[in-house]
Each structure stands twice: as C-alpha cells, then as structure tokens.
Amino acid sequence: xxxxxxxxxxxxxxxxIHGERSISKxxxxxxxxxxxxxxxxxxxxxxxxxxxxERSAQGxxxxxxxxxxxxPIRQALTTLExxxxxxxxxxxxxxxxxxxxxxxxxxxxxxxxxxxxxxxEAAPKLRLRIRAESSAQLKAELREGAVDLALDYxxxxxxxxxxxxxxxxxxxxxxxxxxxxxxERLSLEQYLEQRHIVLGGPSNARPMIDLALAKRxxxxxxxxxxxxxxxxxxxxQSTDMICTLPRRMAQLYADNFRLRLHAVPLRxxxxxxxxxxxxxxxxxxxxxxxxxxxxAFCQGL
Numbered sequence: 016x017x018x019x020x021x022x023x024x025x026x027x028x029x030x031x032i033h034g035e036r037s038i039s040k041x042x043x044x045x046x047x048x049x050x051x052x053x054x055x056x057x058x059x060x061x062x063x064x065x066x067x068x069e070r071s072a073q074g075x076x077x078x079x080x081x082x083x084x085x086x087p088i089r090q091a092l093t094t095l096e097x098x099x100x101x102x103x104x105x106x107x108x109x110x111x112x113x114x115x116x117x118x119x120x121x122x123x124x125x126x127x128x129x130x131x132x133x134x135x136e137a138a139p140k141l142r143l144r145i146r147a148e149s150s151a152q153l154k155a156e157l158r159e160g161a162v163d164l165a166l167d168y169x170x171x172x173x174x175x176x177x178x179x180x181x182x183x184x185x186x187x188x189x190x191x192x193x194x195x196x197x198x199e200r201l202s203l204e205q206y207l208e209q210r211h212i213v214l215g216g217p218s219n220a221r222p223m224i225d226l227a228l229a230k231r232x233x234x235x236x237x238x239x240x241x242x243x244x245x246x247x248x249x250x251x252q253s254t255d256m257i258c259t260l261p262r263r264m265a266q267l268y269a270d271n272f273r274l275r276l277h278a279v280p281l282r283x284x285x286x287x288x289x290x291x292x293x294x295x296x297x298x299x300x301x302x303x304x305x306x307x308x309x310x311a312f313c314q315g316l
Contacts, residue, residue, distance in 0.1 A: 028052055028055040028056060029084070029085075030085075032067075033081065037075060040173075044174060065081070107141070107301075111141075114142070115144045115146055117164070117166070118166045121168075122166035127143075130312045133312065141305075153171075154171060157291065160296075167288075177292050181313035184263065184286055185262045186265075187260070187277065189247070189248060189269060189274045189276065190251060191253075191275065200277070201278065203281055207235055210237075210255070211235050211257060212238065212256050212257070213259075223283055227282070239256065248272040248274055249272070290309060
C-alpha cells in the first residue's frame with residue numbers, strides 16, 4: 016500500500032466507524048452525511064481488499080483485519096492532532112476570555128456563587144455569561160459553540176457530547192420554624208397531610224419524590240406549582256406550606272431564609288449532577304483549564 020495514493024481522509028472515516036460501531040453515528044461525529052461516510056467506507060474496502068466492518072445486532076463489528084488496523088490508525092491520528100494543535104497553553108492569570116454556562120436554578124444557587132468567587136481571584140480577567148438552560152436548544156447551542164458548558168441532572172446520550180458526573184444529590188424538605196403542626200422530625204403521615212409547593216416541569220416528567228410515593232400508592236397534596244426553585248423558600252417562609260428540593264439547595268435556603276430542614280420521610284435514590292460539553296472543545300486549552308477547575312470545585316462541595 017502506497018500512502019501517496021491513499022486518501023488519508025478515509026482513515027478518519029475508519030476511525031469514526033470503529034469507535035461508534037455505526038455509520039450514522041460516525042457521520043454525526045465527522046459532520047458528514049451518511050451517504051458520504053458509506054461511500055468512503057466502500058472506497059476503503061476496495062483499497063484494502065477487506066469488508067472491514069460487518070453489520071450485526073450489536074452494530075458495525077470490525078473484521079480481524081480492521082481490529083489489527085484500529086490501534087495504529089488511532090495512534091497516528093492522535094499524533095497528528097497533537098502536532099497540529101501545538102504546545103498550546105492557557106495563561107489563566109492574564110486571559111481575557113468569556114465562558115458561557117447554561118444552568119438551571121440549582122447550579123445558579125449552589126455552584127456558581129462559590130466558583131465565581133474563586134475565579135475572580137485565580138483568573139480576574141475571565142468573564143462568565145450565565146444562560147438559563149433550555150433543554151430543547153441545549154444540544155444545538157453546545158454543538159454550535161453558543162454555550163461552552165452546561166450543568167444538568169440528565170446526561171446527553173450522543174457520543175459527540177462529553178458528560179462528567181461531578182456530584183450526587185438527595186432530597187430534603189423545608190418548613191417555617193413556627194409551623195403549628197411540625198416539629199423537628201417529619202413523619203410520612205405529616206408529610207402527606209401538608210400542602211406542598213412543587214417545581215413545574217414538562218408534562219411527561221414527575222419529580223422523584225412523587226415517583227417514590229406512587230410506588231407505595233401514595234400521593235402528596237400539591238397546592239402551588241412554581242417555575243423556579245427560588246420561589247419555594249419565599250412561600251414557605253410566609254405560609255404553612257412545605258417544599259422538597261435538592262439537599263444542598265435546601266441547606267442554602269434554610270440558612271438564608273431561616274427555615275427548618277427535614278429529612279424526607281421515605282427512601283429516594285440519589286441523583287447525579289453532570290457537567291457537559293461538546294467534543295470539539297475537548298482539546299481547547301482554555302476550556303480544559305476552566306472545566307477541570309469547575310469539576311474539581313463541584314466535587315469538593
């Protein structure tokens with residue numbers, strides 16, 4: 016095989032199909048159409064005299080020859096990528112750059128205040144733009160570079176997105192200190208008798224606490240549905256209603272609004288909090304520095 020006569024772009028296609036086990040997913044990763052990737056694979060098959068990949072219930076499985084080629088091709092491409100990227104470094108102390116983060120209420124209240132204080136000292140010229148997360152547009156905004164990072168409870172499944180679980184959460188409830196029916200300990204019977212403030216969401220999504228109650232054939236009394244978590248402590252403070260929300264947020268609101276914390280009186284699973292970004296920013300030195308410190312900060316909470 017004479018490399019001078021081989022279209023080296025075909026090796027990118029080979030590497031993507033081998034990694035994704037799918038022509039359609041490889042096309043998405045390479046930002047090419049599916050027919051283009053299929054044609055490239057056909058050309059490579061002809062040049063190498065081997066089918067390379069065979070369709071199966073588990074996807075496109077590599078042949079014996081493809082398995083032998085996979086590691087050398089990946090190593091060669093990695094070497095090229097590093098060479099083209101150069102020894103790029105990020106001078107965080109002097110960098111004048113803006114990072115855009117998409118978050119919901121949780122990230123805004125629990126994570127960003129402390130991280131912003133740290134960032135102001137470590138990299139005073141960096142700027143943050145905080146965007147309200149819109150799940151319908153998030154993937155496109157990450158892909159197009161309108162958003163650098165996102166914080167959410169749900170990972171993005173496509174292989175072009177990177178998802179890192181940085182913490183896990185549980186639930187706690189809040190009531191006002193002078194609540195006439197509640198003491199320090201909240202029983203399940205009391206929990207069901209109270210009027211609840213809940214966070215609104217998609218019609219097909221139910222809060223974790225309601226799913227846990229439904230498994231027991233139980234249901235709480237929903238009195239008010241609000242669009243943001245921040246409404247909850249304000250309403251709890253001035254009424255006899257209670258609310259249930261993530262533990263770190265509940266602790267923050269309890270301190271700031273002088274509310275009483277209660278353990279939720281039934282077992283609920285822990286849930287993850289993810290930081291997400293698009294693969295196109297994986298090797299960006301500035302983005303790498305920023306996300307690594309944000310992940311470390313979250314893991315220390």
